[in-house]
Amino acid sequence: MDDRMDEPKSIQIDQFLSYPLRNLENAASFAIDIGGSLTKLAYYSTVKFRINKVKKDEKELYDVSETDKILPRLHFIVLENQYLMEALDFIRDRVKARTQDEGPVEFFATGGGSIKYAKLLKEKIGVDPVKLDEIGCVVRGCNFLIRVMNDQSRLSFNHSSGKNDEALFPYLLVNIGSGVSICCIRSADDWERVGGTSMGGGTFWGLGRLLTGKESFDDILELAEKGSRSGVDTLVRTPIGGGDYGNMGLSGDITASSFCKAATEKSSKIEDFSPEDRAKSLLHMISNDIGQLSYLYAKLNNCKRVIFGGFFIRGHMETMRTVSFGINYWSKGTIQPLFLRHEGFLGAIGAFMQSSRVDKTKLWGENFASSTGYRERSTSNSKDDDSISTLELDQMDIACETFPYLIDSYKPDQWDLTDDNASREYWISTLKSSTEKTASIAKQSQVSSVDVETRISEFKEKYLKRLDNLRRKPGSYGRLSVRKLLNMREDLLNELAFPDPYIHIKKRENEFFLHFLADRVKMIDSLSDHKKRWEECFCGILGGNMFDWGAKAVTDIFDGANDGLLQFSAALVKIQARPWLVDHFDAIYDKLNTYKSVCIFCDNSGADVILGVLPFVRQLLRENIQVVLVANSKPALNDVTYSELIALMPKVFQLCPEFEQFINNESLIITDIESSSPCLNLKTVPTRLVEIFAAKKCDLLILEGMGRAIHTNYKSQFKIGTDSLKLAVLKNDWIAKKLNGKLFDVICRLDEKAEP
Numbered sequence: 001m002d003d004r005m006d007e008p009k010s011i012q013i014d015q016f017l018s019y020p021l022r023n024l025e026n027a028a029s030f031a032i033d034i035g036g037s038l039t040k041l042a043y044y045s046t047v048k049f050r051i052n053k054v055k056k057d058e059k060e061l062y063d064v065s066e067t068d069k070i071l072p073r074l075h076f077i078v079l080e081n082q083y084l085m086e087a088l089d090f091i092r093d094r095v096k097a098r099t100q101d102e103g104p105v106e107f108f109a110t111g112g113g114s115i116k117y118a119k120l121l122k123e124k125i126g127v128d129p130v131k132l133d134e135i136g137c138v139v140r141g142c143n144f145l146i147r148v149m150n151d152q153s154r155l156s157f158n159h160s161s162g163k164n165d166e167a168l169f170p171y172l173l174v175n176i177g178s179g180v181s182i183c184c185i186r187s188a189d190d191w192e193r194v195g196g197t198s199m200g201g202g203t204f205w206g207l208g209r210l211l212t213g214k215e216s217f218d219d220i221l222e223l224a225e226k227g228s229r230s231g232v233d234t235l236v237r238t239p240i241g242g243g244d245y246g247n248m249g250l251s252g253d254i255t256a257s258s259f260c261k262a263a264t265e266k267s268s269k270i271e272d273f274s275p276e277d278r279a280k281s282l283l284h285m286i287s288n289d290i291g292q293l294s295y296l297y298a299k300l301n302n303c304k305r306v307i308f309g310g311f312f313i314r315g316h317m318e319t320m321r322t323v324s325f326g327i328n329y330w331s332k333g334t335i336q337p338l339f340l341r342h343e344g345f346l347g348a349i350g351a352f353m354q355s356s357r358v359d360k361t362k363l364w365g366e367n368f369a370s371s372t373g374y375r376e377r378s379t380s381n382s383k384d385d386d387s388i389s390t391l392e393l394d395q396m397d398i399a400c401e402t403f404p405y406l407i408d409s410y411k412p413d414q415w416d417l418t419d420d421n422a423s424r425e426y427w428i429s430t431l432k433s434s435t436e437k438t439a440s441i442a443k444q445s446q447v448s449s450v451d452v453e454t455r456i457s458e459f460k461e462k463y464l465k466r467l468d469n470l471r472r473k474p475g476s477y478g479r480l481s482v483r484k485l486l487n488m489r490e491d492l493l494n495e496l497a498f499p500d501p502y503i504h505i506k507k508r509e510n511e512f513f514l515h516f517l518a519d520r521v522k523m524i525d526s527l528s529d530h531k532k533r534w535e536e537c538f539c540g541i542l543g544g545n546m547f548d549w550g551a552k553a554v555t556d557i558f559d560g561a562n563d564g565l566l567q568f569s570a571a572l573v574k575i576q577a578r579p580w581l582v583d584h585f586d587a588i589y590d591k592l593n594t595y596k597s598v599c600i601f602c603d604n605s606g607a608d609v610i611l612g613v614l615p616f617v618r619q620l621l622r623e624n625i626q627v628v629l630v631a632n633s634k635p636a637l638n639d640v641t642y643s644e645l646i647a648l649m650p651k652v653f654q655l656c657p658e659f660e661q662f663i664n665n666e667s668l669i670i671t672d673i674e675s676s677s678p679c680l681n682l683k684t685v686p687t688r689l690v691e692i693f694a695a696k697k698c699d700l701l702i703l704e705g706m707g708r709a710i711h712t713n714y715k716s717q718f719k720i721g722t723d724s725l726k727l728a729v730l731k732n733d734w735i736a737k738k739l740n741g742k743l744f745d746v747i748c749r750l751d752e753k754a755e756p
């Protein structure tokens with residue numbers, strides 16, 4: 001490392017560091033993990049977000065404006081050790097600008113290099129780093145990632161729901177860095193290094209260089225991807241002595257001896273074997289041995305799970321497959337190999353956990369606008385944003401936890417687009433084609449802002465680039481789904497200070513549809529047949545759900561109609577007549593009076609919430625079924641936000657006085673979910689909601705709309721006595737086809753509670 005550090009740098013390092021090392025002006029805490037090959041840097045900073053604000057107003061329904069809010073953000077980046085000096089200089093120049101009253105800079109260091117370079121670190125940053133034990137940091141980092149981020153898994157990973165960690169511990173943590181450390185983690189603070197091997201990522205990189213002449217890790221890995229093991233390895237099917245491998249229960253494809261052909265078959269000239277085959281055999285030899293060791297240590301320590309960390313993995317499918325093979329094969333599936341998405345940052349994250357500025361009780365969400373996932377090629381002199389792997393986490397505003405009613409196999413997403421090329425292509429091109437429309441709506445929301453044009457161009461450029469990137473590297477944000485694609489769009493709009501593109505449209509629609517609320521309720525009341533009345537309430541929600549400005553099929557038909565205001569009656573006639581595509585209306589009607597209390601996750605503003613959801617809620621309350629109504633805390637498309645819903649209520653009280661009583665006697669509770677997504681991931685919900693849900697003994701969960709009930713949760717079943725009802729109109733051809741229906745078909749799906 002020393003020699004290479006002294007070499008003159010041919011690239012403009014500041015230019016390449018300025019994007020990943022952004023937001024340093026407010027950085028207050030740093031952690032550095034200097035390993036044998038790579039330096040991982042983490043810092044805590046704050047970001048100013050623009051957010052929407054809804055205020056009561058005497059004259060209007062409510063007043064909307066935008067304001068700034070400061071939120072904590074964690075930044076993580078990784079660099080080859082040769083760039084450490086420049087990175088420290090870059091940081092020093094920015095940290096120097098801090099004023100005294102911002103409090104002292106915290107600095108933590110771990111990894112072998114932190115001891116070696118302690119003096120230098122102090123010199124550069126001006127603070128003596130607190131040195132932390134390496135393995136302790138890796139373990140803390142791993143526990144943190146599992147606890148606070150629910151989209152960590154690369155392969156299957158079902159962290160048990162609820163607060164209890166029993167199902168997780170004990171687990172084996174195999175950290176494959178330059179070398180390999182193997183630890184048994186018995187609980188959050190009880191762990192032991194039980195083994196290790198010097199044959200790790202550094203070995204692959206080092207031997208790979210000698211064997212292929214390629215310099216960078218990425219180049220060697222790329223060669224390995226193209227190579228074949230049968231070039232230089234002897235496989236079981238071509239045994240050295242012609243043995244009967246069937247008797248050993250081995251498949252013929254298994255390597256019998258790594259690199260053996262170089263010893264036995266040809267002259268021992270290196271050119272006789274292609275660089276691709278040499279790299280492949282090397283990758284396989286190392287990964288396979290680590291897999292075998294992991295299995296044995298897991299068995300020795302009674303661990304049912306093996307979690308892999310360290311930058312060697314890098315989400316590389318072939319590596320993960322080889323490492324997993326031995327574990328799956330020898331344990332016959334009883335020990336589960338698991339891969340985290342940010343496996344390389346464990347040490348840095350763990351060091352960072354010592355910071356007094358990191359609120360350990362809060363959860364953090366990955367910001368898809370600024371995290372780059374993984375760079376796949378080493379392009380350190382590129383100006384491309386994605387040339388360095390970065391991870392950015394934003395602190396969640398309110399205390400959150402896993403919804404305790406989830407069954408263990410809960411997966412939020414209905415469709416996995418990672419390996420399904422045709423579906424991924426459909427979604428990426430659909431979203432790409434809506435870029436102009438999204439940009440134009442965002443622009444209209446801030447016409448008087450001076451820099452709106454610049455930010456709009458930036459949005460379009462980054463959005464298209466991110467989508468192209470996901471087309472090439474679908475695993476950048478973990479398993480890819482419609483939810484992740486839609487969330488990425490919301491994150492990017494937020495990042496570019498467009499917190500609520502539909503802010504004015506939503507208000508206009510809310511004002512407009514309130515005029516029809518009293519008549520709608522009267523019409524429902526006029527239906528003397530009880531079942532017909534309920535059917536009308538269901539149709540109301542479904543008709544309302546047509547008001548979905550995120551669906552092109554809807555905006556194509558209704559844009560511009562009636563001064564942009566789609567009439568409720570026009571929406572009602574578009575939806576499928578009964579029997580619906582999935583029609584459990586009779587079943588739910590028959591059970592309705594058995595429910596004590598219903599929790600409804602609502603969807604759009606305007607007609608949807610006012611003429612669909614509120615009359616439905618009123619009917620439930622009139623029949624003594626209590627209601628918890630949940631809206632997003634932050635904007636997403638034209639979904640109604642919690643603050644808009646609350647601001648609407650005084651007007652609703654005037655039109656329908658019963659609502660005031662329901663609120664006052666708490667038979668109706670309105671609450672929010674920490675989300676700015678049109679989809680719903682119940683792995684992270686506010687603790688407050690969990691408490692209300694439990695206190696009210698909610699026994700029916702109603703999810704409304706495509707995002708919450710189809711893209712996510714469609715087939716989810718819940719436990720502890722909770723049935724669920726999914727209500728939505730299919731406003732997208734692809735989804736309609738997937739569910740064997742047609743555009744504007746209706747889903748009314750009841751899933752009974754899971755058996756205990």
Ligand SMILES: Nc1ncnc2c1ncn2[C@@H]1O[C@H](COP(=O)(O)OP(=O)(O)OP(=O)(O)O)[C@@H](O)[C@H]1O
Pocket residue numbers: 033034035036037038039080111112176177178179180200201202203204205216217218309310311312313314344378
């Ligand atoms: N772009 C890259 N450049 C160099 N090595 C990489 C790269 N991507 C992945 N690697 C692999 O990651 C390994 C380093 O992993 P990691 O950063 O987790 O360990 P480390 O902290 O350097 O090592 P140790 O913990 O053993 O001291 C390298 O040896 C190499 O195999």
Ligand SMILES: CC(C)(CO)[C@@H](O)C(=O)NCCC(=O)O
Pocket residue numbers: 430486548549550551552553637678679705706707708711731732733
């Ligand atoms: C974004 C949601 C989920 C909002 O309900 C929905 O509008 C949707 O799935 N739209 C996908 C894009 C389209 O169908 O045009």
